[in-house]
Amino acid sequence: MSEAVSELKVTNKLIAKYDKDTKTIFGFWVYLMTDCVLFASLFAVFAVLRHNTYGGPTAQGLFNLNYVMIETMALLTSSFTAGLALLSAQRKRVKHTLFWFGVTFTLGLTFLILELSEFSRFVAQGDSWRRSGFLSSYFTLVGTHGLHIAIGLLWMLIMMAFILKRGLNDTTLKRIRMLSLFWHFLDVVWIFIFTIVYLFGVLGV
Amino acid sequence: MKSQTRTVAADVMVSLHQPEEATLKKYVIGFTGSLVLTFGAYLLTQYGALSKPVMIIVLAILALSQFVLQLIYFLHVGKEFSPRLKLLVTIFMVLIVFILVAGSIWIMDNLKGRMMSQSNMVKYMNSQNGL
Numbered sequence: 001m002s003e004a005v006s007e008l009k010v011t012n013k014l015i016a017k018y019d020k021d022t023k024t025i026f027g028f029w030v031y032l033m034t035d036c037v038l039f040a041s042l043f044a045v046f047a048v049l050r051h052n053t054y055g056g057p058t059a060q061g062l063f064n065l066n067y068v069m070i071e072t073m074a075l076l077t078s079s080f081t082a083g084l085a086l087l088s089a090q091r092k093r094v095k096h097t098l099f100w101f102g103v104t105f106t107l108g109l110t111f112l113i114l115e116l117s118e119f120s121r122f123v124a125q126g127d128s129w130r131r132s133g134f135l136s137s138y139f140t141l142v143g144t145h146g147l148h149i150a151i152g153l154l155w156m157l158i159m160m161a162f163i164l165k166r167g168l169n170d171t172t173l174k175r176i177r178m179l180s181l182f183w184h185f186l187d188v189v190w191i192f193i194f195t196i197v198y199l200f201g202v203l204g205v
Numbered sequence: 206m207k208s209q210t211r212t213v214a215a216d217v218m219v220s221l222h223q224p225e226e227a228t229l230k231k232y233v234i235g236f237t238g239s240l241v242l243t244f245g246a247y248l249l250t251q252y253g254a255l256s257k258p259v260m261i262i263v264l265a266i267l268a269l270s271q272f273v274l275q276l277i278y279f280l281h282v283g284k285e286f287s288p289r290l291k292l293l294v295t296i297f298m299v300l301i302v303f304i305l306v307a308g309s310i311w312i313m314d315n316l317k318g319r320m321m322s323q324s325n326m327v328k329y330m331n332s333q334n335g336l
Contacts, residue, residue: 029291033298040302044309069247076239083232083279090227184279188272194243195268199250205261 021174028178032185035148039189042141043196050201052133059134059201062127068198071114072190075149078107079187086180092168097176098160104183105156108149115146138197145193148186155179227281235278242271 050059081104088096119139122128129139159179162172246267249255255263276282276295283292321329 026290030294033294036298036302037305040305044306047306047310048313065247065251069243072243072247076236076243079239079275079279080232080236083227083235084229086227087229087232181280184275188275188280191268191271191275195246195264199246199264200261202250203257203260203264205257 017170021170024174025177025181028181032181035185036189039141039144039192042137042144043192046137046141046197049133049137054132054134056132056135057127058204059138059197060204062122063198063201065198065202067114067118068194071111071118072194074107074111074114075187075190078104078111079184081107082180082183086176089163089168089173089176094163094168097168098163101156101160101163105153105160108153108156108183112146112149112153115142115149119143142193142197145186145189148189152179152183152186155182231278231281235274238274238278239271242267242274 081100085097085100085104088100119142122135127135129136156179159172159175162175166172168176246264249260249263253260277284282295283289285291
C-alpha cells in the first residue's frame, strides 16, 4: 500500500511539473503573439510610406532579389535545423543537440551578416534611413527583425553553454522548446518581409 | 488498487517522455513545403510574365500558404489538447494584425485621396500670402 501511495505522489509531482512547464511555454507563445503586433505596426507604416521616395531610390531600383533569396534560404534552413536541435534534445542526445544548434547559429549569423552588409552598402551609397520615408520605414521594419535575430543568436549561445554545463535536464529542455519557438517565429515574420518588402518592391506594387 | 496506480504512473511517464508535438517527419514536410513555396514566389517574380494584379494575388496566396504550413509543422499550432488556448491566441493575433494593417492602409489611402495636389497647394499658399 505504502508503495502505491509513494508512487501516486511521484505521479502527482510529475503532472504538476508538466503543467507548470506547459503554462510557461504557453506564456511565451502569448509574448510571441504580442510581438506580432509590433511587427504589424511596422508593416502598416511600410505599406503607407512605400511610395514616398522623395526623389531617392525606389524599391525596384534598390533591391537585388538574388541576394535576398540567399538570405531567405539561410534563415529558412536555420529554422529547419532549430527543429532538428529540439528533436535531438527531446531524445536526450547532447552532442546532436549542440551540433544542430551550432548549424542553426552559423546560418543565423550568415543571415545577419548578409543583412548588415546590405544595410551598410545602402548607407554608403547615400540611401540611409534619412533619405526618404520609404527608406526610414524599410530600415525600421527589416532592422527590427534583424535585432530579434541578433537577440536569438545571443540566446542560442547561452543555451549551448547551458547544455554543455548542465546537460539536457527538464529545465534546459523547456528553454530549448521556447528558443526553437522564437526562432521559427522569426522565420514566419521573414515570409512576410520577403513577400511584402522585397517581392512586391521589385514588382513595383 | 496497486496495479491501477501503476498504470496511471506508467501513462504519465510515457506521455511526459514522448515528444508530444515535434517529429522529424513534420519538420521535413514543413521545410520542403516552404522551400517549394519560396522558390515558386522567387521564380515567378524574377522570370514570370504575369500581369501585376495577378502576381499580387499569387504571391499573397503563396505567402499565406507558407505561413499556415509553418504554423502547423514548425510551430505546432492546433496540436494541443482542449481547451485550445494556443490556437485561440493565434487566431486573435491574426485578427488584430489584419485590423491594424488593413485599417491603416484604408485610412491613409482615404486621406491621400483628400489631399490637395502640389500645384494647387502652392497656388493656395500664394493667395493666402503664406497664411
